[in-house]
Amino acid sequence: MAQAIVIHQPGGPGVLQPQTITVGKPGPNELRIRQTAIGVNFHDVYVRSGLYQTLPLPGIPGIEAVGIVEETGSQVTNFTVGDRIGYITRSYGVYTSERLLPADLAIRLPDSISDDLAATLLLKGLTAEMLVKQVHPVKPGERVLVHAAAGGVGRLLCQWASHLGATVIGTVGNAQKAELARQAGCAHTILYREENVVERVQDITNGKGVNVAYDSVGKDTFQGSLDSLAICGHLVNFGQSSGSVAPFEVSALFAKSNSLTRPSVFHYARERSMLDSMSNNLFNALEQGAIKAEPGMAFALADAAKAHEMLESRERTGALLLKP
Numbered sequence: 527m528a529q530a531i532v533i534h535q536p537g538g539p540g541v542l543q544p545q546t547i548t549v550g551k552p553g554p555n556e557l558r559i560r561q562t563a564i565g566v567n568f569h570d571v572y573v574r575s576g577l578y579q580t581l582p583l584p585g586i587p588g589i590e591a592v593g594i595v596e597e598t599g600s601q602v603t604n605f606t607v608g609d610r611i612g613y614i615t616r617s618y619g620v621y622t623s624e625r626l627l628p629a630d631l632a633i634r635l636p637d638s639i640s641d642d643l644a645a646t647l648l649l650k651g652l653t654a655e656m657l658v659k660q661v662h663p664v665k666p667g668e669r670v671l672v673h674a675a676a677g678g679v680g681r682l683l684c685q686w687a688s689h690l691g692a693t694v695i696g697t698v699g700n701a702q703k704a705e706l707a708r709q710a711g712c713a714h715t716i717l718y719r720e721e722n723v724v725e726r727v728q729d730i731t732n733g734k735g736v737n738v739a740y741d742s743v744g745k746d747t748f749q750g751s752l753d754s755l756a757i758c759g760h761l762v763n764f765g766q767s768s769g770s771v772a773p774f775e776v777s778a779l780f781a782k783s784n785s786l787t788r789p790s791v792f793h794y795a796r797e798r799s800m801l802d803s804m805s806n807n808l809f810n811a812l813e814q815g816a817i818k819a820e821p822g823m824a825f826a827l828a829d830a831a832k833a834h835e836m837l838e839s840r841e842r843t844g845a846l847l848l849k850p
């Protein structure tokens with residue numbers, strides 16, 4: 527028997543209900559894992575609230591965790607009992623003490639990365655890798671705008687882009703977050719509640735605009751991101767913390783020959799070789815000090831609702847995790 531958090535209907539944090547579940551035997555290509563740390567992501571909030579209707583209900587949310595292999599399926603050759611693995615998944619079923627997992631998703635973790643760190647780093651770190659290495663490969667000398675620059679993905683993104691030689695401009699909700707964003711490599715920070723983001727970007731870039739805007743906030747920031755772009759600049763909308771972006775007139779891109787992308791990390795990591803390459807890049811970036819990350823603030827699995835409340839409050843500045 528395993529302890530899980532189950533959602534029966536969408537709603538506020540209170541719909542995250544503790545429940546006991548049965549975990550069966552692994553199928554031929556599956557692992558049974560005992561989970562040691564579970565990452566909490568904004569995606570989980572979208573699923574819980576019903577903004578994303580991608581989890582069939584009743585269902586167990588969550589998209590990343592770390593655990594120990596307890597049993598392997600008959601066809602599994604690359605993992606054995608006792609292996610320490612992490613994973614990201616678009617199929618949910620993560621907020622639980624034990625689970626079955628397709629072996630194809632498991633990532634062997636370097637000894638230098640603790641369970642708690644990996645559980646809060648994998649999804650955000652692979653997303654940052656996708657953004658700065660693949661969706662818009664950042665080049666030295668580029669001007670980069672990052673929204674929610676003190677957030678989980680945001681801080682990794684700022685560090686990595688600045689390590690690659692870009693001048694990073696970060697938008698943040700308050701002065702404390704501005705300090706964190708500067709520590710993460712932002713050369714300039716914009717307090718978007720007090721300052722006009724587009725005007726400040728134009729000032730900072732001497733009217734040139736940015737080569738790329740990484741925008742995870744969506745509804746509230748989309749137009750400002752577009753207006754902040756340089757000629758041939760690239761708007762990468764990779765999230766919607768403030769809500770869905772309104773319908774968009776494609777011809778608006780013509781004014782500055784801009785491009786727009788809406789990537790998902792699960793597409794970029796859809797094949798084993800892609801996942802391996804991205805996770806190697808991430809682990810190397812950590813090892814070489816291009817990015818630094820700390821384990822998140824931990825909550826008991828049964829207190830998942832409290833973790834969601836904190837994530838939505840926008841008060842916190844670090845990652846969050848659940849401990850089964």
Ligand SMILES: NC(=O)c1ccc[n+]([C@@H]2O[C@H](COP(=O)([O-])OP(=O)(O)OC[C@H]3O[C@@H](n4cnc5c(N)ncnc54)[C@H](OP(=O)(O)O)[C@@H]3O)[C@@H](O)[C@H]2O)c1
Pocket residue numbers: 566567568569649650653674675676677678679680697698699700703742743746764765766767768769789790791792838840
């Ligand atoms: N496309 C992908 O494959 C992919 C993968 C992973 C994550 N993501 C997305 O990346 C984003 C960041 O994820 P994260 O887990 O690292 O979260 P996060 O950035 O740590 O938290 C969200 C931040 O967004 C800012 N924000 C602005 N308007 C907001 C609003 N109306 N409600 C809530 N927050 C608002 C807040 O920072 P300020 O107070 O500074 O404004 C808040 O701290 C999310 O949108 C997530 O869905 C996308």
